[in-house]
Amino acid sequence: MQKVRTTLSRCMAVLIIGILTWSTLTVLPQDAKGLTISTIAPSSPHLANTDEICDPEAITIRMNGIPYTYHTSVSNSNQLPALKPLATTSKASAPSVPKGLKVVSIGDGRLDVQWNKNPETDLKHYRLAYKPAGGSYKSVFTSGTSYSLTGLTNGKKYTLKVKAINQAGEESSYCSFVYATPTSSNSDVQVKTLAAGTKYATSMYVINSGKPGPVVMVVGGVHGNEKAGYTAARKISQYKISRGTLLVIPEANQLAIKANRRAAKGYSDLNRSFPQSASQAPKTVLAKAIYGAIKDYDVDWLIDLHEGYDYYKNPKTSSVGQTLIYYPANSTKTTAQAIVNDLNRGISSSIKKFSLLRYPVKGSLARAAGQYLGVRAMIFETCDNPSLSVRVGYHVQAVNKLLSTLNMR
Numbered sequence: 001m002q003k004v005r006t007t008l009s010r011c012m013a014v015l016i017i018g019i020l021t022w023s024t025l026t027v028l029p030q031d032a033k034g035l036t037i038s039t040i041a042p043s044s045p046h047l048a049n050t051d052e053i054c055d056p057e058a059i060t061i062r063m064n065g066i067p068y069t070y071h072t073s074v075s076n077s078n079q080l081p082a083l084k085p086l087a088t089t090s091k092a093s094a095p096s097v098p099k100g101l102k103v104v105s106i107g108d109g110r111l112d113v114q115w116n117k118n119p120e121t122d123l124k125h126y127r128l129a130y131k132p133a134g135g136s137y138k139s140v141f142t143s144g145t146s147y148s149l150t151g152l153t154n155g156k157k158y159t160l161k162v163k164a165i166n167q168a169g170e171e172s173s174y175c176s177f178v179y180a181t182p183t184s185s186n187s188d189v190q191v192k193t194l195a196a197g198t199k200y201a202t203s204m205y206v207i208n209s210g211k212p213g214p215v216v217m218v219v220g221g222v223h224g225n226e227k228a229g230y231t232a233a234r235k236i237s238q239y240k241i242s243r244g245t246l247l248v249i250p251e252a253n254q255l256a257i258k259a260n261r262r263a264a265k266g267y268s269d270l271n272r273s274f275p276q277s278a279s280q281a282p283k284t285v286l287a288k289a290i291y292g293a294i295k296d297y298d299v300d301w302l303i304d305l306h307e308g309y310d311y312y313k314n315p316k317t318s319s320v321g322q323t324l325i326y327y328p329a330n331s332t333k334t335t336a337q338a339i340v341n342d343l344n345r346g347i348s349s350s351i352k353k354f355s356l357l358r359y360p361v362k363g364s365l366a367r368a369a370g371q372y373l374g375v376r377a378m379i380f381e382t383c384d385n386p387s388l389s390v391r392v393g394y395h396v397q398a399v400n401k402l403l404s405t406l407n408m409r
């Protein structure tokens, strides 16, 4: 462009000096802001015997992205009326780079993206470019500020970027990249092994909603003879959630469950193996693995599913059957009370109603997580007198209430 202009002014000078005939560019607008000259037509041999390229018999100018060819008229005039605008030619301003590109939802072969609206009034559309890892870019154009990209490959990391284009066809630069990986409903669940390679190895289900939200851990089978807890946790491991992350360890203590005992013979009680001070480490390989998972996933809420041998409200026993025992911190009590109320609405016999207690026993998973890791933690206990299906129903109901209170289900 600069070269063209320089050439033009040089040849104009030649023309002024040695003119025989003169060409005027009378069709050029006087206020041709935004003009750019893209080509100059070949010279005409009957005109000035000067530098061929500069003969302005016909030029093509580009205005708002559209090329116009102007033919000049030949005269003896000594004036250069229409060439003036060429000197003031300037490029129209391109739109600003779009801001705020983000992935708002991830689905099966799908990424829903959004960005902020550009301030320019002459905007035509946006170009959203995306490519899978190892692949090449594809683009879509939209005048809106959101788009659902579909037909994507699950498990592939996609790079996304967006630019703005105005009515003149001028483009901004692309914004910074954003990355996201579409996942199918099945691959939303990962099954990890805690204490892998040891005799304590146990599965942890990591259920991702793909949307931001709390991290909730549900644990069953810490005690191997409390069947309703781990039966319910198995069902819960198959849940889908609408936000946040759900971690489920359905059968925490495999050895104890196989033995159908609180703890397998010769092994310590898992629910007394967690730290009893901030500086203490968990006592066993299994306790370390579970405690480590709470830290790794930065768990916000924990509910550990247990059973007692009698009703807490029976004055003749010291069992904690039909209780919810929470560690008092933050908003845990409000939520724990809501769970108890929800359960009790369906129970008419007063002895069978759930009670809200506090302070899980020292050395328990809920106590250590609540006291030392800042987790909103609780132990849920049914009484093992009713049928298994009734007890499992209570566990499921308690977890469902927790998840619905957190808007996760």
Ligand SMILES: [Zn+2]
Pocket: 222, 223, 226, 305, 306, 307
């Ligand atoms: Zn227990």
